[in-house]
Amino acid sequence: MIYVSAFRKRFQVEMTTIPSSSAPTIADVARQAGVSIATVSRVVNGTAAVVPETAERVRTAIAELHYTPHPAARTLASRRTHTLGLLLPEISGAFFSPMLKGIEAGVREAGYDLLIHSTQDGRHRRLGEHNTDGLLIFIGSTDNDELRRLYQLNFPTVLLHQTPPDGLQIPVIAVENKNGAEKLVEHLITEHHRKRIAFLRGQVGHEDSTWRERGYYDALAKHGIISDPALVAYGGFNEQEAFKSVTQWIKDGVALNAIFAADDESASGAILALRQAGKRVPQDVSVVGFDDVSFSRFLTPPLTTVRAPIEQVGREAVRQLVRLIRDGTSDPEVLLPTELVIRQSCGCQAAALDQSQEEYFSSTRR
Amino acid sequence: MIYVSAFRKRFQVEMTTIPSSSAPTIADVARQAGVSIATVSRVVNGTAAVVPETAERVRTAIAELHYTPHPAARTLASRRTHTLGLLLPEISGAFFSPMLKGIEAGVREAGYDLLIHSTQDGRHRRLGEHNTDGLLIFIGSTDNDELRRLYQLNFPTVLLHQTPPDGLQIPVIAVENKNGAEKLVEHLITEHHRKRIAFLRGQVGHEDSTWRERGYYDALAKHGIISDPALVAYGGFNEQEAFKSVTQWIKDGVALNAIFAADDESASGAILALRQAGKRVPQDVSVVGFDDVSFSRFLTPPLTTVRAPIEQVGREAVRQLVRLIRDGTSDPEVLLPTELVIRQSCGCQAAALDQSQEEYFSSTRR
DNA sequence: CTGAAAGCGCTTACAG
DNA sequence: CTGAAAGCGCTTACAG
Numbered sequence: 001m002i003y004v005s006a007f008r009k010r011f012q013v014e015m016t017t018i019p020s021s022s023a024p025t026i027a028d029v030a031r032q033a034g035v036s037i038a039t040v041s042r043v044v045n046g047t048a049a050v051v052p053e054t055a056e057r058v059r060t061a062i063a064e065l066h067y068t069p070h071p072a073a074r075t076l077a078s079r080r081t082h083t084l085g086l087l088l089p090e091i092s093g094a095f096f097s098p099m100l101k102g103i104e105a106g107v108r109e110a111g112y113d114l115l116i117h118s119t120q121d122g123r124h125r126r127l128g129e130h131n132t133d134g135l136l137i138f139i140g141s142t143d144n145d146e147l148r149r150l151y152q153l154n155f156p157t158v159l160l161h162q163t164p165p166d167g168l169q170i171p172v173i174a175v176e177n178k179n180g181a182e183k184l185v186e187h188l189i190t191e192h193h194r195k196r197i198a199f200l201r202g203q204v205g206h207e208d209s210t211w212r213e214r215g216y217y218d219a220l221a222k223h224g225i226i227s228d229p230a231l232v233a234y235g236g237f238n239e240q241e242a243f244k245s246v247t248q249w250i251k252d253g254v255a256l257n258a259i260f261a262a263d264d265e266s267a268s269g270a271i272l273a274l275r276q277a278g279k280r281v282p283q284d285v286s287v288v289g290f291d292d293v294s295f296s297r298f299l300t301p302p303l304t305t306v307r308a309p310i311e312q313v314g315r316e317a318v319r320q321l322v323r324l325i326r327d328g329t330s331d332p333e334v335l336l337p338t339e340l341v342i343r344q345s346c347g348c349q350a351a352a353l354d355q356s357q358e359e360y361f362s363s364t365r366r
Numbered sequence: 367m368i369y370v371s372a373f374r375k376r377f378q379v380e381m382t383t384i385p386s387s388s389a390p391t392i393a394d395v396a397r398q399a400g401v402s403i404a405t406v407s408r409v410v411n412g413t414a415a416v417v418p419e420t421a422e423r424v425r426t427a428i429a430e431l432h433y434t435p436h437p438a439a440r441t442l443a444s445r446r447t448h449t450l451g452l453l454l455p456e457i458s459g460a461f462f463s464p465m466l467k468g469i470e471a472g473v474r475e476a477g478y479d480l481l482i483h484s485t486q487d488g489r490h491r492r493l494g495e496h497n498t499d500g501l502l503i504f505i506g507s508t509d510n511d512e513l514r515r516l517y518q519l520n521f522p523t524v525l526l527h528q529t530p531p532d533g534l535q536i537p538v539i540a541v542e543n544k545n546g547a548e549k550l551v552e553h554l555i556t557e558h559h560r561k562r563i564a565f566l567r568g569q570v571g572h573e574d575s576t577w578r579e580r581g582y583y584d585a586l587a588k589h590g591i592i593s594d595p596a597l598v599a600y601g602g603f604n605e606q607e608a609f610k611s612v613t614q615w616i617k618d619g620v621a622l623n624a625i626f627a628a629d630d631e632s633a634s635g636a637i638l639a640l641r642q643a644g645k646r647v648p649q650d651v652s653v654v655g656f657d658d659v660s661f662s663r664f665l666t667p668p669l670t671t672v673r674a675p676i677e678q679v680g681r682e683a684v685r686q687l688v689r690l691i692r693d694g695t696s697d698p699e700v701l702l703p704t705e706l707v708i709r710q711s712c713g714c715q716a717a718a719l720d721q722s723q724e725e726y727f728s729s730t731r732r
Numbered sequence: 733c734t735g736a737a738a739g740c741g742c743t744t745a746c747a748g
Numbered sequence: 749c750t751g752a753a754a755g756c757g758c759t760t761a762c763a764g
Contacts (some may be wrong), residue, residue, distance in 0.1 A: 077759040116482055180524075404752080438742090444744085
């Protein structure tokens with residue numbers, strides 16, 4: 001039910017849609033400039049040389065009539081939509097928000113329009129070769145059959161954070177997960193002498209989670225710590241699942257003195273669960289995450305994590321997609337670097353002002 | 367510069383774009399079903415009755431050929447794009463993220479596609495009558511001239527958080543700002559006995575800020591507190607500006623024991639500035655915000671604020687726009703209700719677990 | 733360098 | 749209930 005302030009809902013207007021006087025077409029411009037429509041098309045698109053004076057007349061006519069080419073007509077005639085499609089499982093949230101920002105900016109710079117469809121139903125067909133020139137696909141929004149179909153069609157596609165199914169050479173943009181995770185866990189081991197380090201997984205099959213888990217095992221192995229299956233549970237890349245799993249560990253009396261959550265959302269859930277159970281973070285248990293999402297520096301204590309350049313992933317994905325559309329080439333895989341962000345949830349000391357805040361405000365205080 | 371892990375950038379493939387075997391058209395379907403293309407069009411669109419057996423033959427042909435109508439051809443012939451456009455000044459961030467989510471969901475349910483353009487240049491023309499059936503416009507992304515042009519064209523448009531310029535009857539969806547602000551400031555006065563309450567404005571001309579400011583004055587007046595111009599400064603709806611203004615107040619020795627920030631972002635900046643200056647929140651100074659954005663419950667202390675149903679604003683805007691497109695009617699103004707969210711930054715006591723967290727996790731713990 | 737004309741894939745009066 | 753045909757507004761060989 002939608003509530004409407006009674007006192008403001010003063011009146012209800014009928015706004016009848018009168019068919020607007022139709023916009024000028026290429027024929028109108030041609031007539032006004034005294035040339036053929038082919039010539040108008042050529043000066044609009046720069047597809048062939050036109051005598052300067054003629055071109056000037058055309059431009060004047062265009063300006064006078066406020067002519068804008070009709071996209072659908074253009075698309076139908078040229079088979080190009082000038083539109084890029086983005087398919088993702090979820091549109092809001094601290095993770096997708098910056099990615100969307102990077103994508104939108106990249107698309108705009110490249111002169112395309114952006115069509116967005118958010119779905120978890122892999123079998124949808126809302127975005128594809130019929131209405132876009134290329135697709136950006138985030139894990140979880142499209143199934144392998146559709147990916148295969150697009151590939152066989154030779155339709156320009158770029159994957160985000162997801163390796164293509166076997167045999168399909170679709171470029172992928174991701175982030176240095178394993179490396180970052182390894183450094184983070186090593187920090188826990190060498191700086192804070194933690195040995196009972198738990199891991200909170202993301203969704204099954206989510207590659208970011210898989211690689212982060214490998215980094216976790218590698219760091220343990222490197223320091224001679226035997227990994228304990230009891231210390232690995234599901235965090236689901238979300239607060240509530242992480243909360244549940246950590247609460248369960250505590251209830252089961254599992255001994256642990258650190259938790260590496262596969263992302264910052266689950267790290268937040270872990271902190272909440274620990275606090276709820278009367279454990280101190282980081283004194284009793286260190287907690288670290290991954291991504292360095294916007295709220296991470298606000299957590300109590302501020303979260304030690306690994307910064308993933310999410311916005312850049314978006315921009316780079318667009319760059320590769322546009323390359324694929326324009327000249328059919330691309331890098332098969334681009335991994336963007338991650339970086340350790342030490343704050344206090346691992347056990348490190350706070351500066352007078354949290355380091356990231358320091359950084360954040362430095363520009364305004366100089 | 368884009369960094370690429372050297373060891374992973376194994377090879378660079380040339381993916382040549384071979385023109386894909388063209389998709390089946392309405393003519394292919396007609397041939398296969400032994401009917402005219404007009405009949406195919408009728409069964410696809412349900413625009414006229416077709417004998418059941420014939421319709422069945424057409425449907426079979428469509429299924430066999432995997433036929434999908436070409437959107438551009440449809441648009442050109444029917445003058446309808448089946449696409450809604452969204453214009454906003456900023457695409458990421460805690461505020462726009464849920465709004466986008468609501469809009470995307472609403473658009474999908476209504477069977478439209480969504481074209482997004484983020485810009486602060488009011489004079490852009492990327493989205494309009496040429497490529498959409500209607501526009502959702504957020505304050506700051508489009509100037510009054512363009513609004514006027516769309517209105518004169520009778521082009522379906524809905525405004526978000528912004529009253530139309532004089533004389534233009536464009537529907538607007540917003541939130542109960544004044545009411546919410548008034549209750550919030552009253553809470554500071556009656557529960558926490560604050561009288562030196564400062565206000566941190568948003569951008570000039572931003573109506574959310576203007577209404578919140580009126581609520582602030584009304585609450586003061588109602589309790590016989592004389593408003594002091596020295597207690598009103600610019601917060602810019604962002605952390606950094608708020609940080610600067612609050613720091614300046616402290617430097618100037620302005621006496622205050624509470625700050626009402628016009629949104630949660632600026633509230634966060636205010637808290638940081640106070641802590642930086644050695645003031646305790648809420649013991650020395652209460653801080654409250656507006657919106658109840660995702661990070662607000664994570665602030666230290668958890669932020670007392672007013673919840674604005676941002677996602678619902680998005681859904682409702684789509685609902686009105688679709689109504690406008692379909693039958694030319696709309697409500698001139700829809701105000702969604704806001705609600706006080708008491709946490710600890712005002713001075714109220716914390717429960718064992720913060721109230722909103724309690725709420726948040728209750729479903730998983732029962 | 734320029735124009736006449738075909739064609740892109742649909743929808744929609746119009747006639748029957 | 750169904751089909752033939754015009755038309756939506758462009759692009760792009762083709763000819764000159």
